[in-house]
Amino acid sequence: MANEPETKQAKSSAGDAYEYAFEQVPESQRKKGGSIFVILAGYTISLSNFVTGTTVGSKMAFSDAVLSCLVGNLFLAVIAVLLGVVAFKTGLSTAFLSRKALGARASSIFSIILAISAVNWIAVNSDTFSNMIKSTFSWWPIPVAITSVLVIALWAQSAIRGMKGLEIVSWLGVPCAIILTVACFIAVGVQAGYGNVTAFIPEGGSTLTFTAATASFIGAWVFGCIITPDVCRFAKKASHVAVGAFVAVMLGLFGLELCGIMVAAATRENNFVGATAALGLGVLVFFCAIFCLWTTQDNNIYGASLALQNIFEGTKLGGKVPHMLLAILVAAAAAIFAAFGATKFLLPVTQALSVLLPPIPGLIVGEWFFVKKSKENRKVNWLALISWAAGGVAGYAALQANFFISSIIGMVVTIVFYVVLSKLLDKSLNKL
Structure with a gap:
């Protein structure tokens, strides 16, 4: 215990080396609203959004797909x-933040899930992009598995440099995504006609329910929205966060997923790479995708490294592993998964995440706005774990029964359980 103040002081003085993983971001490091928005928008703009939109859009009537996308x-x-x-x-x-509801050690469970989720999305996107390289350039000599490893190594270059690296790449990626989206909308109208697109119904009817489709859209990005605090903690004003986060989601997620839905309806293809190639946009998609992917996956690497710091805190490794090394380890794990073809697991994984992750923001919101008795000084808050389990079960039951929107149910049930249990049992179970 005698060395604890020295350890905290050492980590604080080298906060930039650890990306302020163990402390509040100081005022001197806070960024303006434009920088926060660009980083958030750059993060939400990803090739996986086009892929998810195309996958869902090929399985549903156009209007149903758009509605599920908007609600999600x-x-x-x-x-x-x-x-x-x-x-x-x-x-x-x-x-x-999750420590305030779950407790210091129990929050490690959540951090593990965050790290695994990040590895999954990095791998899925690198696998998709590597296949795009192979289909766009027939002369490409390197196998897809090895190409995926090289792509992830590129993304890691900005992630290991922290917020400064994320911001630089985002200023390049956002314009590229806007160009690609506009090009897809124009190509769809010219080659298929917007009337034919909006009237699209799959042969044999829809094969995906509204609940499952909404869960897919939410599952595809619930992880990303949950780790927005990693960026928003650098903001100077609350208004920068509220406006920046909302616009970034609607631009980067809804806009790009809607584009994917339209492309699927226009081409009758369920593969985004093949669909855009059919529209004559293969080369444009490739060059724009370079930065669209980079701005997202470096954020995922960054967020996973912060999650690992939370796991190590309280162990012998706490405060001893620099951000750069953890970012490299996350990238390496994703490269291994990508080499096995991560894309094939896309919909099952997104639906699972739509059940497992939404309870966590429910816990954080419930603690911050209603309970207001932080458990960060306790190892485990069993009331939070029970509430998490209840929300997960409720979300899974809703998904299986095709009832309403599973993620919303999971989050709301978690908030209710956590607030009620805390009001009834907090004083007796969590005496500090």
Whole structure:
């Protein structure tokens, strides 16, 4: 215990080396609203959004697909704004915010899930992009598996440099995504006609329910919205977070997923790469995708490294592993998964995440706005774990029964359980 103040002081003095994983972001490091928005927008703009939109759009009537996309992303925007505002006020990362509800050690469970989720999305996007390289350039000599490893190594270059690296790449990626989206909309209208697109119904009818489709859209980005505090803790004003996070979600998620739905309806293809190639956009998609992917996956690497810091805190490794090394380890794990073809698991994984992750923002929101008795000084808050389990079960039951929107049910049930249990049992179970 005698060395504890020295350890904290050492980590604080080298905060930039650890990306302020163990402390509040100081005022001197806070960024303006434009920088926060660009980083958030750059993060939400990803090739996986086109892929998810195309996959869902090929399985549903156009109007149903658009409605499920809109509802799912409005829910995600609410999560991003709420958690972002809490992060602005506390200056803490997602992983350390979860300590306030779960407790210091129990929050490691959540951090493990965050790290695994990040590895999954990095791998899925690198696998998709590597296949795009192979289909766009027939002369490409390197196998897809090895190409995926090289792509992830590129993305890691900005992630290991922290927020400064994320911001630089985002200023390049956002314009590229806008260009690609506009080009897809124009190509769809010219080659297929907007009337034919909006009237699209799959042969044999829809094969995906509204609940499953909405869960897919939410599952595809609930992880991303949950880790928005990693960026929003650098904001100077709450308004920068509220406006920036909402607009970033609707632009980067809804806009790009809608584009994917339209492309699927226009080409009758369920593969985005093949669909855009059919529209004559293969080369444009490739060059724009370079930065669209980079701005997202470096954020995922960054967020996973912060989650790992939370896991190591309290162990012998706490405060001894620099951000750069952890970012490299996350990238290496994703490269291994990508080499096995991560894309084939896309819909099952996104639906699972739509059940497992939404309870967490429910816990953070419930603690910050209603309970207001932080458990960060306790190892485990069993009331939070029970509430998490209840929300997960409720979300899974809703998904299986095709009832309403599983993610919303999971989050709301978690908030209710956590607030009620805390009011009834907090004083007797969590005496400090």
